[in-house]
Amino acid sequence: MRPATGKGRVLLALLVSAGLLAEGSALAASASPVPGVAATTTLADLTRDLPKQGGLFDLWRDTAKGRVLLGVSTLEQPFLLVSSLPYALGSNDVGLDRGQGGEMQMVHFERHGNKLFLLRDNTAYVANSADADERAAVRESFAAAVLWTGEILATEGSLHLVDFSSFLLADRHGVSARLAATRQGNYQVDTARSAVLAEQARAFPDNLELEALLTFSGPASGEFVRQVAADAASVALRQRISMVRLPALDSGWRPRSYHPYSGGFDVSYFDFATPLASSIDVHWQVRHRLEKIDPSAPVSKVKKPIVYYVDRGAPEPVRSALIEGASWWASAFEKAGFRDAFRVELLPEGVDAMDIRYNLIHWVHRATRGWSYGNALADPRTGQILRGAVTLGSQRVRQDILIAESLLAPYGKDAPADRAQLAEQMALARLRQLAAHEVGHTLGFAHNFAASRHGNGSVMDYPHPLLKLDGAGKPSLADAYGVGVGPWDDYIVRYIYGDFGQGEQEQQALAALRASAHQAGMQYVSDQDARTPGASHPDGLLWDFGADSLRSWDQLTAVRQRALSGFSYDVLPAARQAGELEARLVPVYLLQRYQGEALARLVGGASFDSTSAGDIRAGSALAGTRVTPAAQQKQALARLSDTFTAEYLALPAALLDVLTPPAVGYERGREYFASRMASVFDALSMVEAGAAQTATFLFDAERLNRLAWQQARDARQPGVDTVLAQVLGKSWQRGAVPASVAGGEAVQLAANWVVLDALLNVLDSGKLHPQVAAQVRGGVQQLAAWLQQHPGQGSTAASRKQAAELILAYLHDPHSVKLRTLPVIPPGAPI
Known part of the structure; x- marks a missing residue:
């Protein structure tokens, strides 16, 4: 008999319950539950x-x-x-x-x-x-x-x-x-x-x-x-x-309104319930919940401290460096009125590192070096941080050691025994700062790339090692990185976490904090105004150092020249394959890459405050933009133009003679200069990368547009024609290269072609204003005429002839010419 299903089963059950059908009969048996049928299956x-x-x-x-x-x-x-x-x-x-x-x-x-x-x-x-x-x-x-x-x-x-x-x-x-x-x-x-x-x-x-x-x-x-x-x-x-679980909104903790000068992150949404005269665009500061036990006390212990845990997978001495560096924030919270409010510990054994209840500093391995991150997971309604998660790439510390060894040359016969240890000490100092930096993000703090103008102004800046020459004229890494948080860090902790009461009392206290920070000269420039090649703010700089970009450039120029003149296998541990010397040459050769960007920011530079209308009316912040003075712009342009010369770009002959191809079992990777010469070192590709480093920033369309506008308003300012005249005078239109420069003519021609390719590419980008494009077009047309009038000799003659033909062909019909992209530059950041 086929078992009853559906309505039939219900009817049979009723017959049994009414006594009209024996419970053990065959018909009743057909009404027994069928495994897997939801109608007879309970939660139990x-x-x-x-x-x-x-x-x-x-x-x-x-x-x-x-x-x-x-x-x-x-x-x-x-x-x-x-x-x-x-x-x-x-x-x-x-x-x-x-x-x-x-x-x-x-x-x-x-x-x-x-x-x-x-x-x-x-x-x-x-x-x-x-x-x-x-x-x-x-x-x-x-x-x-x-x-x-x-x-x-x-x-x-x-x-x-x-x-x-x-x-x-x-x-x-x-x-x-x-x-x-x-x-x-x-x-x-x-x-x-x-x-x-x-x-x-x-x-x-x-x-x-x-x-x-x-x-x-x-x-x-x-x-x-x-x-x-x-x-x-x-x-x-x-x-x-x-x-x-979402945090309760009626628990006594209040979200804090975001301000552009707070130095923090925000969460935002459009609130259609705001009064008609108010903005519907609502922004809250991102921050952990932190409450004093005694709100009336200037300094008080807290109800629940903020605790971060370090990944047990981090080895020593890395582990101790991470704990020490991340713990720097405790002093800033103390100054803001919170005692024992922040601490860093090793993750207890057996604890699930991915449990969202724990703030974690993860030590992460990758195949190549890369960026580290700090991620604050926050309530989208209020900005309350529920978890901080830091990702620290393990290979960054090895890159710092490589750079230090490349500058200190600690493996020579006459090198002091402790010099190799200095390289590791520098790398650990950088790691402490990195731990503080990424934890800062998870506390709700954004980058401030202007803080380096005040020395160790903030761990939320990207720091370049402080390099100089010692008394013997050798590169020194003494005190390469700062220790502890800086004045800006004290400000942002107090601003974002400080307890100032409620309502108007809180707003007045925060306004006074902002005014005091402005009066102290603290500028705030974060990612959106700092990362693009054409960015304008001369103080929003990644990986720079010093209050004066021109002076820092000159200081690094001396370090670079000394490091290259003495560059040898003394920078390489004995067990490493000889071809790795090339990889160690890269950061030394491009040592000024970030300070070069700092000089480019002065050209067409314009500074401004990230602020609010209220602070402008109150006089604590300034409206508008301030153009970099003409004298500074011209000095920066002169130094940058020099980087296109063979004298700057060529390597010493003694160094060229010892560079050895990668050994069997090894190959060039992304950390090397490119090569079009099979296995041997390609000095021309190196020169092209060096020239491209400057050209990328100097010939950016946004920068050229600003230069044209600044000169239109003030004829004393350098314009597009100034840039073209200065750069071409140091490249295509320069005189003969001194014979003392190894491969000088070939080096100069390699740089010249990068300059021309950069100019044609910016013309072709469609990003220049028409009148600015007309200036650049006129400049390259004049260059073509000059090249025809000055044909030169030998390989120079061949390049000048082809360059003139390329320019004229492009100006006649841009679509008929396939432009070259700028050479690949080996990665510098992160350091």
């Missing part, structure tokens, strides 16, 4: 023998079937969701690093029919109003997103049981998108080779931690994936999903 049946953990959501771990069951009882209740990578790719170029956190999202569960939906709220558009209808009007105006749906397996009261495994097995971190964006190919999760790691699942009162092993299947065609993966066609990573 589904979770029997499964360990349960109570927390933000109830959690059952089914390790036998490799699944995670959630009990959801609060619907329409928002919480936070974030992904991270406990096990990662190991490629700096792709950027999927161990410990990397994803975007913090506010989400909630909804029930529709027999399914549970997980939706992402649109936190960019809100109405912070007590009126439910007003809130609903905004919510209904902007689209949310459905992240997942799952069938409800059982319901008990308000508790709905779902299998959350399919959510965990999807690419929630954006791994596929990242691989595609870095041109590694189209990768997708292969669910057959992926698994929910049920044994790793943990539930806590305020968070759930869920993990899965994901296998990404792809074409194995990308260079970066092939470089690091065991099998580039089958990339296995681990994805963590953290579900986090």
